[in-house]
Amino acid sequence: xxxxxxxxxxxxxxxxxxxxxxxxxxxxxxxxxxxxxxxxxxxxxxxxxxxxxxxxxxxxxxxxxxxxxxxxxxxxxxxxxxxxxxxxxxxxxxxxxxx
Numbered sequence: 001x002x003x004x005x006x007x008x009x010x011x012x013x014x015x016x017x018x019x020x021x022x023x024x025x026x027x028x029x030x031x032x033x034x035x036x037x038x039x040x041x042x043x044x045x046x047x048x049x050x051x052x053x054x055x056x057x058x059x060x061x062x063x064x065x066x067x068x069x070x071x072x073x074x075x076x077x078x079x080x081x082x083x084x085x086x087x088x089x090x091x092x093x094x095x096x097x098x099x
Contacts, residue, residue, distance in 0.1 A: 007045075007048075010045070013041075014045045073086055083097075
């Protein structure tokens, strides 16, 4: 019979994985975990540590855009890319960029 895992054991492993930069499969193999067990505990960890329920249901983190003055520049960073807007673009334009 397999020993049951506890959050006190698994949550630190989840945090260690997040900081490691390793892909999940390599990390699990190195720590003797199955992918299914890791996924189960990671979901519990996210649920216990998420402050915004919208992030849980959509997988996205909401952003708030600042109010722009006539001299403001809006900068959005996505991964290694950076977009600068001197005025707030139309939503349809942003949608085209993301499609």
